Amino acid sequence: MSKFVKLKKGFNINLAGKAEEKIGEIQQPETFAVKPTDFQRITRPKLLVEEGASVKAGTPLFFDRLQENVMYTSPVSGEVVEIKRGEKRKLLEIKILADKKITHEQFTKFTVSEMSSLTKETATELLTKSGVWPNIVQRPFGSIADPTATPKAIFISAFDTNPLSPNYGILFKGQDQYFQAGIDVLKKFTPGVVHVNTNADAEVLPMFAHVKGAEVNKFSGPNPAGNVGVQIHHLDPINKGDLVWTVSPFGVIQIGKLFLEGIYDASKVIAVCGSEVSNPQYYSTYSGANVGRFIEGNLKSDHVRVISGNVLSGEAVGKDGFLGFFANQVTVIPEGDKEEFLGWILPTFNKLSFQRAFGLFANTKREFVLDTNTHGEQRSFVQSGNLEKVLPMDIYVTYLMKAILAEDYDDMEALGIYEVIEEDLALCEFVDVSKNDIQKILRQGLDLIQYS
Numbered sequence: 001m002s003k004f005v006k007l008k009k010g011f012n013i014n015l016a017g018k019a020e021e022k023i024g025e026i027q028q029p030e031t032f033a034v035k036p037t038d039f040q041r042i043t044r045p046k047l048l049v050e051e052g053a054s055v056k057a058g059t060p061l062f063f064d065r066l067q068e069n070v071m072y073t074s075p076v077s078g079e080v081v082e083i084k085r086g087e088k089r090k091l092l093e094i095k096i097l098a099d100k101k102i103t104h105e106q107f108t109k110f111t112v113s114e115m116s117s118l119t120k121e122t123a124t125e126l127l128t129k130s131g132v133w134p135n136i137v138q139r140p141f142g143s144i145a146d147p148t149a150t151p152k153a154i155f156i157s158a159f160d161t162n163p164l165s166p167n168y169g170i171l172f173k174g175q176d177q178y179f180q181a182g183i184d185v186l187k188k189f190t191p192g193v194v195h196v197n198t199n200a201d202a203e204v205l206p207m208f209a210h211v212k213g214a215e216v217n218k219f220s221g222p223n224p225a226g227n228v229g230v231q232i233h234h235l236d237p238i239n240k241g242d243l244v245w246t247v248s249p250f251g252v253i254q255i256g257k258l259f260l261e262g263i264y265d266a267s268k269v270i271a272v273c274g275s276e277v278s279n280p281q282y283y284s285t286y287s288g289a290n291v292g293r294f295i296e297g298n299l300k301s302d303h304v305r306v307i308s309g310n311v312l313s314g315e316a317v318g319k320d321g322f323l324g325f326f327a328n329q330v331t332v333i334p335e336g337d338k339e340e341f342l343g344w345i346l347p348t349f350n351k352l353s354f355q356r357a358f359g360l361f362a363n364t365k366r367e368f369v370l371d372t373n374t375h376g377e378q379r380s381f382v383q384s385g386n387l388e389k390v391l392p393m394d395i396y397v398t399y400l401m402k403a404i405l406a407e408d409y410d411d412m413e414a415l416g417i418y419e420v421i422e423e424d425l426a427l428c429e430f431v432d433v434s435k436n437d438i439q440k441i442l443r444q445g446l447d448l449i450q451y452s
Contacts, residue, residue, distance in 0.1 A: 004200060005234045007221030009392040011354055011427060013163040015311065015333070016367040019271035019280045021170055026283050029290040032076050033093045033322040034061055039134055041066070041143035045091045053080045057286075058105035058130055058264030061094050069147060073131025075266030075287040077103040093322070102286070105130075109262030115181065118259075120188045127185075127255065130264045134325065135251025139232070139244050141450050142421035151245040153192035153236050158208040158249055159199035159219075161226035162310040162426075166271035166329050169205055170282050172249055173269075176207040179249065181256030183214050186247065197231045208249075221392065229424035233393045238418050248326065270294075270323065274332035275369040276304045289323045291330050299332065305372050307331040312426035313439065336373025354386065354431040378435045387428040387438075395419065397428050401438065404445030409452070412445055421446070 036042045044065040049055065055078065060071040076098040084093040107130050110118060124147050127133045136145040145151075159168060172179070186194055193215050198204045200218035209216060217235060219225045228246045238244060247255075250268060257265045266287040272294045273280040279298055291306060307314040308324040311331055315324055323330065352368040387397035395416040403411035422439040429438035 002215055003217045003235060005217065005219050005221075005231075006200075007219065007225050007230070007234075007392040009388075009390060010161075010222035010224060011390045011431065012161070012222045013311075013352065013370075013430070014367050015163045015275065016369045017273050017275040017277055017280050017332075018164055018367075019166060019273040019282055019329075021167055021282070023170070023269060023282045023284055024279070026293060028098065028285060029293040030097060031081070031095055031290045031322075032074075032078075032098055032286055032288040033095045033290070034072060034074065034288055035093050035322065035324070036062065036064075036072070036091050038325040039072075039144055040141065045072075047083065047091065047094075049080050049083075049094070051080055051083055054078070055080060055096060056103050056105045057266060058107070060129070060131070062091070064144075067144065067146070070128045070133050070144065071131050072134060073105075073264055075264075096288075098286075104263040104265070107258060107262045107264070110259050112181065112184075112260075115184055115259055118185070118188065123185055123188055123259075126258065130258055132251075132254050132258050132264060135247055135254060137246045139229070139238055139246060139421065140242075140418040141446050145245050149243055151190050151192070151243050154186050154190050154194045154245045154247065155228050155232050155235070156194070156196045156214075156247050156249060156252060157226055157228040157231055158196055158205070159202070159226045160328075161199075161223035162312055163223075164271070164273045164310065164329065164331055165226070166269075166273075166282070168249065171269045171271075171328060172205070172207065172253060175253045175256075178253045178256030178260060179207045180211060181260050182247075182252035182254070183211055183256075185255050185259055186245075186252065187213050189245070193236075195231070195235055197228070197235075199226070224390075224424065224427050225392070227424050229420055230392055233395075233419055240413060240418060242418070250328065268328065270327070271329040272298070272332075273329060274307075276300050276332040276334060285323070287323065287325055290320065291317060291323060292320045294330060295319060295332060301334070303335045304332050305335045307333070311370075312430060313423040334369070334371035336371030338373070354390070374435050376435055378437075380434065381436065382434045384433050386431045386433060387425075390427045390431055391425065393419065393424070397425060397438070400445075401436065401441050404441055404448070407448060409449065412449060417442075417445055417449060 036045045042064045045062045047062050055074040059074045078096045078098040081097045082095040086092045138145040196214045197217045200220035308317045309327040400415040
């Protein structure tokens with residue numbers, strides 16, 4: 001039965017620079033990259049191509065030795081021009097010089113009626129060899145799903161409440177049939193429910209509201225109401241031994257396209273936004289695109305931070321970096337590496353503060369220009385209660401962080417570490433007066449639990 005969940009805890013960060021709702025014309029970037037670092041748990045990638053190799057969209061580039069049947073494939077056709085490695089020869093990027101016209105590897109395609117009789121084994125084989133499988137994330141731990149596992153349920157968040165989040169109506173316009181096909185495929189992998197969670201505070205897209213074969217739930221409340229981890233907590237919490245999968249709407253659509261069209265289609269619409277972008281708007285491109293093409297001549301200043309994703313949980317990639325596998329937006333904000341004289345005590349209306357420490361009478365609904373300055377260094381862990389005020393989950397974040405730092409496995413489990421990954425606590429990091437790297441500490445705890 002569909003559920004309605006009203007969340008009271010949370011905090012909306014209204015940043016300036018929201019993308020105008022139009023898709024801009026732009027020449028496609030010349031280079032694209034696949035980054036193993038976009039995926040949790042990939043520790044031993046095995047390369048399948050060399051520099052100079054010609055590839056098509058869907059050609060396998062590498063696999064992880066821990067899941068040898070799951071291929072990570074090229075988003076575009078072209079030539080592999082660089083294989084970038086870091087310390088101890090860690091694989092960082094596989095860079096591809098794209099063709100002017102993208103060609104695809106051809107996989108088996110099915111009609112809608114044929115898909116109804118498709119076996120789980122056949123679906124798994126097609127998903128894993130085509131490069132679509134990495135869209136499926138497994139919780140706990142947030143790693144790429146194990147194809148041999150059976151999740152108790154699958155969750156899809158159909159909205160995003162993070163700062164400057166893109167409009168899904170623009171991102172997924174005209175993709176209804178592929179979304180439905182993707183749901184039909186995902187249903188084969190769980191004996192439980194496929195949940196599609198929508199925003200009760202906004203108009204719901206027909207592709208989500210009228211989807212068949214899934215339970216459509218509604219969530220109301222401030223950020224992080226759109227995080228799938230929060231939604232799982234209120235619908236079907238993860239206990240020790242449980243396993244659930246999550247998929248983004250883009251991932252569901254990509255699955256549907258694979259089965260209906262027989263191709264690995266990495267094309268996507270992204271939002272280029274942020275206070276430092278001159279013309280924030282949407283662009284059509286491919287996963288792994290070089291972000292330089294979208295911000296060249298489109299910035300208000302040079303001293304900026306370019307983020308693949310949102311400002312809370314995205315990755316700083318620089319002006320010549322690449323769009324992450326799961327990212328739907330590129331955000332550009334001012335770099336905050338200047339000290340502010342008496343900035344901690346001067347009253348102002350121009351700073352956003354959860355506690356309203358700055359600008360006591362400031363309206364938090366207005367748009368703010370925020371830089372990357374944390375306004376202070378890391379300090380002792382203060383039990384202010386802030387972390388719990390913005391997380392709409394029955395989890396005591398402060399105590400969980402302390403349990404992780406103390407490497408207390410029993411307390412970590414008792415305090416709900418199985419229910420969260422980095423994005424769920426990103427807002428806690430924003431309001432933390434102790435300036436702790438909450439997301440990094442959480443990953444340390446997850447690694448301790450997973451690998452010990």
